[in-house]
Amino acid sequence: MNKSGLIDYVKELLExxxxxxxxxxxxxxxxxxxxxxxxxxxKYETSRSMGQLxxxxxxxxxxxxxxxxxxxxxxxxxxxxxxxxxxSLIKTTAGWFFVSVSLGVLKYEDETVIAVSSSSPVGVILxxxxxxxxxxxxxxxxxxxxxx
Numbered sequence: 001m002n003k004s005g006l007i008d009y010v011k012e013l014l015e016x017x018x019x020x021x022x023x024x025x026x027x028x029x030x031x032x033x034x035x036x037x038x039x040x041x042x043k044y045e046t047s048r049s050m051g052q053l054x055x056x057x058x059x060x061x062x063x064x065x066x067x068x069x070x071x072x073x074x075x076x077x078x079x080x081x082x083x084x085x086x087x088s089l090i091k092t093t094a095g096w097f098f099v100s101v102s103l104g105v106l107k108y109e110d111e112t113v114i115a116v117s118s119s120s121p122v123g124v125i126l127x128x129x130x131x132x133x134x135x136x137x138x139x140x141x142x143x144x145x146x147x148x
Contacts, residue, residue, distance in 0.1 A: 003089045003148045006098060006108050010115060011072055013103060017065045025058035068101040075100055080148050084126040086118045091146040094137065099123050 032051025075087035084090055090097045096113040098106075103115035116123040125135050126144075134143050 001089065001091075001096065001109055001111055001113075001148070006089065006113065007072065007075060007100075009108055010098070010100065010103065010106070011069065013106070014065055014069045014072065014101070018062055018069065021058050021062035021065060025055050025062055028052075028054035028058055071101055082130060082147075084129040084144070084147065086127075088126070089113075089148040090126055090129075090144055092142045092144050094140070094142045097122065097126060099126055 028051050032048050032055060071086070081088050084099060086099055088099045090099065096111055098113050098115045099118055100115055102117040102120055106113045106115055114122075116126075118124070118127055122137055125137055129135060129144050131144050131147055134141055136142070
């Protein structure tokens with residue numbers, strides 16, 4: 001599996017998430033501004049407040065994805081690590097795990113890859129592990145087969 005290509009693919013996914021969050025944030029702000037132009041009373045003040053809450057929610061989502069993108073930028077396509085770390089692409093008996101950002105199940109190069117953060121339950125387990133080392137996840141024993 002091409003780790004460099006996977007990193008680029010995940011970056012594209014994050015860029016798309018950032019774009020969607022930004023557009024939703026702008027739309028919510030525009031809606032809140034439009035509601036504020038009316039002078040019909042409390043009903044429109046409530047609508048304006050709701051629009052502002054929506055805008056803030058999308059702003060938080062955008063910021064979270066931006067931070068994830070920053071984490072991904074720090075991951076280089078270095079030589080194969082000896083131990084699991086942030087940026088490791090790890091093949092186990094349960095499948096491929098990419099310890100990076102939490103995106104869940106991805107399809108890449110006809111393979112299923114689970115992108116997990118280093119603070120997720122399985123991410124924490126994989127940190128520091130080596131090839132051929134066994135670990136338990138979801139009450140099943142797994143083995144690390146390969147690391148990139």
